[in-house]
Amino acid sequence: MAALKITKMALNSVLALMSERWDVFVPSPSPAPGGPSGFRLFEPRPMPAPGKPGPSERDSSVNRQTCDEDTLWNGTGQGGQKGRDRENHLPEERLPQFLRRVLTVKPLKELFFPRSEPILGYCVDGAFGGNGDGTGVSVFMPEGVLPGKPRVVFGARPCDAASLTVLDRVFADEAYPDDFYISRRKNTIIVGLGCNVPAPTCFCPATGGDPFGTAGLDVLAYDLPALDGDGSSQGHYLMKAVTREGEALLGFLSEAHLGEGPSESDERACMALEERARKAIAAGLPADTQSLGRVLGGIFNHPYWATLHEKCLGCAACTYLCPTCHCFDISEEPDPGASRSGGESPKGGPERPRLTGVRVRNWDSCMFPIFTLHTSGHNPRPTGLERVRQRVMHKFYYFPENFGAVACVGCGRCVKYCPVNLDIREVISHIAALGGTGVAESISA
C-alpha cells in the first residue's frame, strides 16, 4: 500500500489498532505549560460498552491520553480554570489538535538513545554463578534493556526523523555497532508528520532538510485541513509510504478498512502544502550549514569565539534537547531494584543480593566543565570559550569531516530553549560571513 488517507476522527482507532501489534509512541504530554515533553507510549482508550455511557469525562485515568497531556492555558486570567475544564471534556479528537504543535521539547532520539540506559548488570558476591563457590563476579543483562515488542512512532517531525540518519552514522557504524541503538532502530517504524506551518525557530532547509523531508521516515503523513464549508470534519491524514516497512504498515491499516486511497485532489493539496511550507520557511533562514566546515577549519583561534561564548551560561539545555547530540558518559550505579526492595529484583526476577551494580550510559554534554576534565586535573577545555567552540565545530566541521553530514537538522530546539537566547542561526550566519570576508583564510594562513 503506497498511500492511505484516514480521517482525523479515526486517528485514535488507527493508533489503537496498531497498539495490538506494536508499541505505539506519540508526542507526549507536556510536563508543564510549554508543550509536549517527548514521546510516550500510546494507551488506547477503553471503548464504552454498547448501550452504556462512555467513561466519565472527569475520570482522569481514562482521559489522561487526550486531556492532561496538553497542558492548556492556565494563567490567572478569567479564562484560566474554566479553559482547563473545557479541555477535560474533550474526547479523542484532541490528539490531532495536539499533533499540530511543531515539536516536542525532548527530541525523538530519546526513544533510541535514552537519557539513561543500563547496559550491563553485575554482581560481586558470588551470586548468579560467579566462581561457582559463592564467590566471584557474575555479569548479566539488566531486565528490559533491549526492546521486545516492535514499535511505531506516530507524529515525528521530519527534522527529528532526519536526526536518526545522523545518529546512525555514529551508533550503527560498521566498525563500532551499538547493539542497543541498532536493536531499537531495527524494530521501530516511524510515521512522520510534515510541517504545514513551520515555527519561527525552524531552519531545516539550511541543514539539507525539508518541512516534508522523508529522511529517516517509513511513512510521511500530510495533515490535510478540513475543506472550506466542511465544519464537521477535522480533515484528514494522508499517509505515504517511504520504505517497505511503511508500505506494510499502511497495508495492515488498509486491511482493517481504516482508510481509503488518496484522490488526485488530495495529491494536489499535498503539493500545495509543501510549496507553502517551503516558501514560509525560506524567509529568515541562516546561511547554509553544509559548507560551513570550510570556514570553521580556519578560525579555531579567531577572536569571534571570545565574544560568542560570553553570554552562554554553560547549561546543557541545547545539547540535551538536540536531536543529534549523542555524547554520553558511562557511570556505575547501584542496582535500583536491589537498593529499593532490599534485595529483590524489580519484576519477579530471581532473588538478587544487595551487592549488585548497573553500568549506565547517560547523556553527557560538552557544555559541562567535567566533560573533558582529566584525572590529572588538567582540563583541555577550561572555559566557556573552548566549550562553545567545540559544540559549533563538532556540529558543522568535525562531524561532516568524519561522517559526511552536518550534525544539525535545524529543528530549532536550542534556539527556543536556550535560557539566554544564544541563537545558533546567528552563529551560523556570523561564521559564514567570516568566510565571506576572507577572515578565515587570513587566520589560517
Add this chain to the structure above:
Amino acid sequence: MSAQSPSALTKTLREFCAGLLDEGRVDVVVGFGRGTLPLRSTPVFARNPDDASRLIFDATCENNLSVFVPKLKDKRIAVVAKGCDSRWLNQYILERQTEGERLYVIGVRCQGVIDRKKLDAYLGSRRLLEGRLEEIRGQGECGEGLEGEGAGGTGGVEGAGGVKGAEGVEGARPGPGVSVSDGHIKWHLEGNDAEGRPWAASLDFEDLLSDSCKVCVKKGPVYADVVIGENGETVKGNGETAKGPEREPSFDDVKEVEGASIEERWKAFRSEVSKCIRCYACRQACPGCYCKECFVDRSAPRWIGGSDDETDTMVFHLMRAMHLAGRCVDCGACVRACPMGVDLGLLNRKLQKDGWVLFHHIAGFEREGKPLFGTFLPDDPNDFIL
C-alpha cells in the same frame, strides 16, 4: 518587536551607558539587548560606546545578569540591574565574591518579567511571529509614544483566540483576562495558526508574568549608583536609594503547600523533579550557584549518581535548595531557565519563608555583615533542627 520605537527608559539607558564607556568609568556594561525571537531578550556585554546602542530594558529581560559578574575579568563592571539583580550583586559583596568598588549598578525599576513557558502554554499550536508590550490608556486607545496597531489589538480581543474552524477548541478558548483597564500594560501577540491563518491577541500583563514577580518585594534596585526611571529620568543613587523591601513578603503559596500532608508533599515533589533531565540550566542561571565545582560534578569520590535515577535528581534539587537557604532572592531565573518546566520556585520559597518567619531575614538587602547561615545567636529558634 523591531518596529517598536525604544522606550524613554531604553533611550536614557543607551545614552547613559555610552557615556560611562566613553568616559572610561567602566570597562563593560552588562545589560540586555533585543533577542532573535518575539518577546525575547539576550544578555549584551557593551565594551565601547557604540555597543551601548544595543541595550534595552523591558519586561522581556528575564535573566538575572548578576550571574555574569564572577566570570568577568573586566576591572570595572556596570550592571543593568532589576531589583532582584541588584540584590544578588549585594549578596556577592556580602559573600566576598566581588568588591563593591568594582561594580557600578545601573538600577532600573522593573514591572516584572515574562515567563516564556506561560506564553507557550497560551500559544498551543499557534506560532508567534510578533509580540510587544502596549500601554493601554482607556478603551481601545493606544498610549502615547507607541507605534500603531495597538488599538486594533485591544478592539479585537474577543476574537483573540477566535480563529474558527479546524483549530477547534484552541480557537474557541476564551482569551484570558480580556477586560481593558485604564493605564494597563498588555502583551500584544500576532502570528499564524497551524493552518497558516493569521491571529492576534492581547493579554493582560499579569497573564504572562513570571510567578516570582508576582510576589516580588523589591521592584527597584537596592544600592544603585544611578537609577533610571520608567520615563527615562535618571536619579543619582547614594546607596540609600531604596533600602528594605517595598512590602512585607507574603507566602500564601507556601502556606497552601504546608497544609498538605507529608505524603502529599513528597508525592508532589517527586512528580515535579520527575520532569528534570539534569541539564543544570537552573544551576547555571542562578547567581548563587557560583561554586567552583558543584557537588554533583565531584568525581573523586562521586557524591551522587549521573543517571536519571529519581533519587539522585531529588538529592540534586534538595541540596541545591538548601545551599541557597538564606541566599536566594527569589528572582525566578532558575524557573525561567528550565526547559522542562520544573517548578523549583516553591522549594526555594519555603526556605525563604523559614528565613523570614524564624529570623526575619530576607536576602540581598545588605552588603555588609554576615550571611544568615554564617551567624549564630544562642536564642535562635531551633525548631527546624531534626
